[in-house]
Amino acid sequence: MYVYRPHDKQLLSERVAQFRDQTRRYLDGQLSNDEFLPLRLQNGLYIQRYAPMLRVSVPYGMLSSTQLRMLGRIAREWDKGYAHVSTRQNIQYNWPDLEDVPDILAALAEVEMHAIQTSGNCIRNVTTDEFAGINAAEIEDPRPWCEIIRQWATFNPEFAYLPRKFKIAVNAVPDADPALIGVHDIGVQVVHRDGETGFRVLAGGGLGRTPMVGEVIGDFVPWPHLLSYLEAILRVYNKYGNRDNKYKARIKILVKALGAEKFRALTEAEFAELKDGPMTLTADEVDTMRGHFSTPAYDTALGQRPAALEEALASNKAFNRWFHTNVTAHRQPGYAAVTLTLKKTGRAPGDITDEELDAVADLAETYSFAEARTTHQQNIVLGDVRQDQLFPLWEKLDALGFATPNLKLLTDMIACPGGDFCSLANAKSIPIAEAIQRHFDDMDYLHDLGPIDVNISGCMNACGHHHIGHIGILGVDKKGREYYQITLGGRGDKVSKIGEKLGPSFDADQVVPVIARLVDLYVEQRKPDELFVDTYERLGIEPFKERAYATDH
Numbered sequence: 001m002y003v004y005r006p007h008d009k010q011l012l013s014e015r016v017a018q019f020r021d022q023t024r025r026y027l028d029g030q031l032s033n034d035e036f037l038p039l040r041l042q043n044g045l046y047i048q049r050y051a052p053m054l055r056v057s058v059p060y061g062m063l064s065s066t067q068l069r070m071l072g073r074i075a076r077e078w079d080k081g082y083a084h085v086s087t088r089q090n091i092q093y094n095w096p097d098l099e100d101v102p103d104i105l106a107a108l109a110e111v112e113m114h115a116i117q118t119s120g121n122c123i124r125n126v127t128t129d130e131f132a133g134i135n136a137a138e139i140e141d142p143r144p145w146c147e148i149i150r151q152w153a154t155f156n157p158e159f160a161y162l163p164r165k166f167k168i169a170v171n172a173v174p175d176a177d178p179a180l181i182g183v184h185d186i187g188v189q190v191v192h193r194d195g196e197t198g199f200r201v202l203a204g205g206g207l208g209r210t211p212m213v214g215e216v217i218g219d220f221v222p223w224p225h226l227l228s229y230l231e232a233i234l235r236v237y238n239k240y241g242n243r244d245n246k247y248k249a250r251i252k253i254l255v256k257a258l259g260a261e262k263f264r265a266l267t268e269a270e271f272a273e274l275k276d277g278p279m280t281l282t283a284d285e286v287d288t289m290r291g292h293f294s295t296p297a298y299d300t301a302l303g304q305r306p307a308a309l310e311e312a313l314a315s316n317k318a319f320n321r322w323f324h325t326n327v328t329a330h331r332q333p334g335y336a337a338v339t340l341t342l343k344k345t346g347r348a349p350g351d352i353t354d355e356e357l358d359a360v361a362d363l364a365e366t367y368s369f370a371e372a373r374t375t376h377q378q379n380i381v382l383g384d385v386r387q388d389q390l391f392p393l394w395e396k397l398d399a400l401g402f403a404t405p406n407l408k409l410l411t412d413m414i415a416c417p418g419g420d421f422c423s424l425a426n427a428k429s430i431p432i433a434e435a436i437q438r439h440f441d442d443m444d445y446l447h448d449l450g451p452i453d454v455n456i457s458g459c460m461n462a463c464g465h466h467h468i469g470h471i472g473i474l475g476v477d478k479k480g481r482e483y484y485q486i487t488l489g490g491r492g493d494k495v496s497k498i499g500e501k502l503g504p505s506f507d508a509d510q511v512v513p514v515i516a517r518l519v520d521l522y523v524e525q526r527k528p529d530e531l532f533v534d535t536y537e538r539l540g541i542e543p544f545k546e547r548a549y550a551t552d553h
Contacts, residue, residue, distance in 0.1 A: 001062040002147050002292045004112045012109040019043050020102035027099060044115025045101055049423040054093045054101060055118040056108060060128045060146045061089035061374040065361040068372060070111040072357030078104050085342060085350040087414055087465055089127050089374040090118055094421050121162045123153035127169045129178040130375040134383050136331040139192055142172040144289040152227050159234060163241035164249040182213045182496025183468060185251045186233060197223045203233050204255025207462035211498045212252045215260035217267055227279040232270035296369040296384050302334025312391035319394050325405040336387050340380045340402035341412060345437040348430045349415045350378030359400055367393050377414055408451040411437045414465050418458030418475060425458030427475025427482035432456055432511055439512045452532045468492040470533040472499045484511050488544055489536045500541050502548055514548050521547045
């Protein structure tokens with residue numbers, strides 16, 4: 001992971017001191033709410049339904065064991081004993097007291113973390129595949145490019161007052177989209193052409209009130225011009241983006257209004273002025289950045305599938321099931337990536353306690369070179385585990401409750417905090433997630449169903465990514481009552497695709513029976529090895545609609 005330099009540490013220290021003074025002046029009445037608003041947003045602090053919410057930046061999801069322990073300490077000393085992994089790989093605290101936030105930021109700075117640009121109308125945390133750097137399918141490690149973009153975007157005065165928040169993701173896996181670049185304001189796909197690294201650049205994707213998949217704006221941007229090209233897009237957005245209506249201010253609205261061809265022409269015009277200027281990257285700069293992402297000290301003598309692993313797989317059914325669900329192939333022979341599912345029934349998806357954060361830190365040090373990763377599915381990954389250590393690791397994860405073998409299955413749901421915490425939400429998300437988990441508690445049945453993405457959002461802002469769930473659930477308000485709208489056929493795997501609305505919304509107590517009827521139809525109609533979403537695409541929405549609203553089931 002990126003190693004801070006002295007000036008990085010100094011910058012964080014100065015920022016903490018500034019916010020401490022700003023908070024003091026606000027609490028003393030020297031700053032009004034309106035004056036304090038942009039200052040707190042610039043430091044990741046929201047005011048939610050019951051208390052402030054602090055969003056901590058986790059660039060590309062990477063965390064050291066030291067940082068995990070600090071996150072646990074913050075949860076213990078300044079919150080209610082837990083933290084939350086967000087769908088953009090960040091960490092959120094839901095109960096800090098405002099007067100404690102400067103101390104929390106100071107504690108974060110001690111371990112090279114911060115909350116800068118995690119809120120407000122600026123470029124947010126740059127995200128990528130949670131398996132970046134270890135994914136055998138990627139053509140190169142995307143994290144150095146993420147860090148180059150992050151450093152370019154942080155404190156860049158040109159991006160301090162964008163029309164709206166702005167999200168960038170980078171993907172280096174061909175023919176798949178594990179970073180969800182199709183539904184980001186800008187999606188950067190690393191490509192190789194004629195021996196040269198470049199980028200296919202998408203713009204205008206996003207979820208929320210008007211979900212859209214991004215358009216290809218730059219078909220092949222040579223690597224030295226990455227920042228110049230991104231800045232050209234941002235300049236077009238800054239120049240033509242709507243600042244009068246926040247619901248029409250995202251770049252996706254601008255791209256749709258202008259059309260991809262016109263937006264591309266405007267971008268190329270700006271790029272022509274910026275190309276070969278000061279933002280042009282050099283080979284030395286890129287190599288230096290790559291040097292911040294050094295390869296762990298792998299044992300290169302290891303082979304695939306050691307005898308200890310084969311014996312454990314043959315003798316222990318539970319371990320075997322977990323291995324085939326929660327263990328991911330690694331580019332380094334003899335190693336694997338392990339996903340810890342944070343989806344305990346009765347707890348908000350993505351929540352993790354202070355003690356569990358400490359436990360994950362211990363496991364990371366013992367089994368994964370002292371590093372872990374957060375995922376946009378609200379789980380945690382230990383990325384570099386020796387295959388001959390998978391069984392003892394599984395035993396420890398099982399004791400901690402992290403070994404539920406349901407990764408990508410129906411109960412591995414994404415859900416926003418919803419009306420239990422968020423002041424923007426129209427309906428609760430957590431009780432719906434819990435009700436689904438309790439109904440589908442037969443692990444044999446879940447494995448028979450195969451991968452089904454169920455994503456839940458409590459409002460149109462779509463923090464739960466319901467638009468790209470195979471089954472999406474959206475909380476809506478009707479005259480003060482909570483209802484839930486179902487969408488089907490969304491996906492964020494090979495290509496991003498926005499789901500279709502099933503029809504009229506349902507009462508909360510109808511959601512589980514409706515999901516069960518949709519799943520029953522899939523089981524009845526699927527072909528061998530056909531996934532739920534593929535069956536849906538083959539049959540279309542009508543049979544699912546008919547079953548969902550049927551009164552005789």
